[in-house]
Amino acid sequence: MVLGTYKEALSARSTDKQIQKISQDGGIVTALLSFALDEKIIDGAVVAGPGKNMWKPEPMVAMTSDEILAAAGTKYTFSPNVWALKEAVRQYGLEKVGTVAIPCQTMGIRKMQSYPFGVRFVADKIALLIGVYCMENFPFESLRTFISEKMGVSPDLVEKMDIGKGKFWVYTADEELSIPLKETHGYEQNGCNVCLDYVAELADVSTGSVGSPDGWSTVLTRTDAGESVFKLAVDAGLIETKPMENVKPGMGLLEKLATDKKTKNQKTIDDRIAMGLPVPYKASTEKEDPLANY
Amino acid sequence: MLARIKEFLGMESKPSDAGEVVSKEEVEKVAEEKPKPKIGYIHLSGCTGDVMSLSENYDILAPLLTEMVDIVYGQTLVDRWDIPEMDIALVEGSVCLQDEHSLHEIKEVREKAGLVVAFGSCAATGCFTRYSRGGQQAQPAHESFVPIADVVNVDLSIPGCPPSPEIIAKTVVAVLNNDMDYLQPMMDLVGYTEACGCDLQLKIVNQALCIGCGTCAMACQTRALDMTDGRPELNSDRCVKCGVCYIQCPRSWWPMERIKKDTGL
Ligand SMILES: Cc1cc2nc3c(=O)[nH]c(=O)nc-3n(C[C@H](O)[C@H](O)[C@H](O)COP(=O)(O)OP(=O)(O)OC[C@H]3O[C@@H](n4cnc5c(N)ncnc54)[C@H](O)[C@@H]3O)c2cc1C
Ligand code: SF4
Ligand code: SF4
Ligand code: SF4
Numbered sequence: 001m002v003l004g005t006y007k008e009a010l011s012a013r014s015t016d017k018q019i020q021k022i023s024q025d026g027g028i029v030t031a032l033l034s035f036a037l038d039e040k041i042i043d044g045a046v047v048a049g050p051g052k053n054m055w056k057p058e059p060m061v062a063m064t065s066d067e068i069l070a071a072a073g074t075k076y077t078f079s080p081n082v083w084a085l086k087e088a089v090r091q092y093g094l095e096k097v098g099t100v101a102i103p104c105q106t107m108g109i110r111k112m113q114s115y116p117f118g119v120r121f122v123a124d125k126i127a128l129l130i131g132v133y134c135m136e137n138f139p140f141e142s143l144r145t146f147i148s149e150k151m152g153v154s155p156d157l158v159e160k161m162d163i164g165k166g167k168f169w170v171y172t173a174d175e176e177l178s179i180p181l182k183e184t185h186g187y188e189q190n191g192c193n194v195c196l197d198y199v200a201e202l203a204d205v206s207t208g209s210v211g212s213p214d215g216w217s218t219v220l221t222r223t224d225a226g227e228s229v230f231k232l233a234v235d236a237g238l239i240e241t242k243p244m245e246n247v248k249p250g251m252g253l254l255e256k257l258a259t260d261k262k263t264k265n266q267k268t269i270d271d272r273i274a275m276g277l278p279v280p281y282k283a284s285t286e287k288e289d290p291l292a293n294y
Numbered sequence: 295m296l297a298r299i300k301e302f303l304g305m306e307s308k309p310s311d312a313g314e315v316v317s318k319e320e321v322e323k324v325a326e327e328k329p330k331p332k333i334g335y336i337h338l339s340g341c342t343g344d345v346m347s348l349s350e351n352y353d354i355l356a357p358l359l360t361e362m363v364d365i366v367y368g369q370t371l372v373d374r375w376d377i378p379e380m381d382i383a384l385v386e387g388s389v390c391l392q393d394e395h396s397l398h399e400i401k402e403v404r405e406k407a408g409l410v411v412a413f414g415s416c417a418a419t420g421c422f423t424r425y426s427r428g429g430q431q432a433q434p435a436h437e438s439f440v441p442i443a444d445v446v447n448v449d450l451s452i453p454g455c456p457p458s459p460e461i462i463a464k465t466v467v468a469v470l471n472n473d474m475d476y477l478q479p480m481m482d483l484v485g486y487t488e489a490c491g492c493d494l495q496l497k498i499v500n501q502a503l504c505i506g507c508g509t510c511a512m513a514c515q516t517r518a519l520d521m522t523d524g525r526p527e528l529n530s531d532r533c534v535k536c537g538v539c540y541i542q543c544p545r546s547w548w549p550m551e552r553i554k555k556d557t558g559l
Contacts, residue, residue, distance in 0.1 A: 004559060005554075005559040059508065077524065078506035078521075078523070078524025080506055080507060080508025080511065080521040080524065081507075081508060082507050082508040082509045082512050083508030083509075083511045083512045083521050084508070084512075085512055086512045086513075104505040104507050104544060105507040105508070105509075107507075107544040107548070108507040108508070108509030108512075108542070108543070108544040109509070110553045110556075110557060111509070111542065111544050111548070111549060111553065112509060112512075112513065112542055113553075113556065114549060114552050114553050114556045115461065115479065115541075115542075115549065115552075116458045116460045116461050116464075117452070117453055117454045117457060117458065117461050117513075117538050117541050117542060118415075118453070118454040118455060118456075118457065118458060118513055118514075118515050118536065118538035118541075118542070119458055119512070119513050119538075119542065120347075120458040120459065120460070121458070121459070121460070122512075123460060124460070137505070137506070139523065139524060140523060140524070141523075189504075189505065189506070189524075190502035191502060191503050191504050191505040191506075191545065192505065193502075194503070195505070201559065202553060202557060202559055222559055223557060223558065223559065277501060277502075278497065278501050278503070279503065280503075280544070280545055280546060280547050280548040281548060292550070293550055294548060294550035294551070
């Protein structure tokens with residue numbers, strides 16, 4: 001199962017014009033978190049909020065829809081969101097915390113829930129975990145280097161960044177620039193090269209751009225909690241959906257990219273094990289399912 | 295009863311198949327048929343935080359302690375001087391090598407207990423007692439405090455300063471339940487006695503494994519960790535060597551099977 005366990009796959013987008021305008025893809029993350037907040041399914045959310053530097057996010061405990069909205073859009077560098085979960089519970093006193101996480105962060109959260117060694121009463125307060133797909137992430141200096149040196153534009157002028165169609169894109173007020181993703185290889189953090197999860201397999205609901213047309217997102221509902229909040233938001237008219245069969249490029253591309261990532265990174269894992277380097281995953285020869293995330 | 299405790303702990307997330315249901319019935323049968331396990335609490339050089347964390351499970355503690363286990367030894371819990379035979383010994387605190395009485399006690403516990411559990415970071419990793427260097431009243435010569443695994447064989451290690459009430463409850467239930475899969479990481483952790491926040495640098499960042507998720511900094515119980523440019527940064531003045539950051543890191547070990555079971559995914 002290259003996409004993990006899921007209940008339903010849909011193409012979807014927020015019906016809210018403002019969210020559509022500033023979100024990365026279909027605005028699913030922003031729409032779902034704000035909806036969950038309004039409906040008191042969560043009483044706050046940890047998001048990748050704006051930092052001092054626009055492209056260097058900082059985890060933020062958002063208590064209002066406006067704050068959630070302010071964090072919309074993808075920043076292709078670290079935002080250690082898991083760090084702020086304890087703050088959300090302790091300082092903000094939240095009982096039901098929502099959060100957005102890339103796959104590796106989802107793994108940190110789920111491990112903490114199953115084995116909460118020193119983590120007191122945080123595990124049971126995670127009420128909604130929205131995962132976003134992720135192929136790799138970049139250290140901030142990497143990002144700055146290839147945008148300014150390879151793309152020839154100051155990151156300060158960039159209004160949006162995106163990965164799609166095999167390219168890394170930046171948009172300024174009057175320009176649209178891209179370089180082939182090949183040229184960003186080697187700039188990603190090394191830890192990503194052993195990562196076996198593309199689609200946040202352990203989230204309540206996962207979303208990303210791949211599989212759906214521009215401005216839309218591909219959504220995988222996974223747990224009861226994820227399915228329920230997504231359905232409620234659709235019923236409330238905040239999210240519109242289309243069957244995946246009706247959209248291009250569709251599930252095939254999502255499955256292909258997830259398989260490519262797992263195959264390539266499993267090879268890195270095998271190489272590391274052969275060299276005697278530590279890695280928390282199994283060698284391909286020890287696995288029943290070569291595409292499984294362990 | 296066990297079902298109620300398991301439900302409270304969210305361990306029975308979804309009986310996804312028949313196997314799960316059977317095992318649940320089995321568990322209840324075992325709990326009814328088997329004599330109650332005898333548990334002792336041994337207090338060495340620790341701050342009593344671990345037993346306080348244990349007692350914070352008040353929701354389930356009364357049935358757990360009265361109906362499911364027999365407490366046979368423990369300061370303030372049982373009026374008894376000699377150490378009896380027991381199934382499980384929960385040991386809080388490290389062993390002081392200059393304290394003959396402690397050395398004697400931990401050895402005797404090892405002889406009399408089926409399972410010896412290093413309960414809390416002082417027993418498991420040495421924790422803040424690692425910084426001891428003697429010269430304090432009333433025992434100026436007491437300067438060497440080591441995790442109990444340095445002195446006796448240990449079966450399970452449950453670090454945490456203190457361990458969370460949830461992990462304690464989950465472990466006790468897993469022991470009653472004979473759920474060895476759940477306990478396996480705690481058996482593996484027995485060898486992890488030289489814990490430090492610098493493990494993140496040495497064993498995760500230096501090994502090209504860190505992905506900047508922030509789980510370590512979230513888990514640190516003393517706020518010794520910051521996240522700087524997506525990597526953990528240790529303030530060693532604050533670190534008590536409890537080991538929790540490295541243990542919670544998703545890149546130190548990865549219990550996928552258990553997570554799948556717990557989430558139903
Ligand atoms: C590093 C990275 C790599 C990605 N790679 C892919 C990919 O290969 N394929 C694909 O289909 N999708 C990828 N995505 C996901 C995609 O870019 C969108 O985040 C996703 O589609 C959600 O869009 P949206 O319009 O629903 O979210 P929005 O409504 O725009 O909200 C985005 C949410 O993501 C959070 N966020 C932004 N940056 C980060 C970050 N660095 N870490 C954690 N949270 C963050 C924000 O807080 C916000 O809540 C990646 C995302 C990241 C962060
Ligand atoms: S590729 Fe994996 S390890 Fe790297 S940022 Fe994405 S989810 Fe995390
Ligand atoms: S928990 Fe591990 S992977 Fe995550 S930031 Fe800390 S050291 Fe890095
Ligand atoms: S950094 Fe924190 S969690 Fe890690 S060993 Fe030190 S005190 Fe414990």
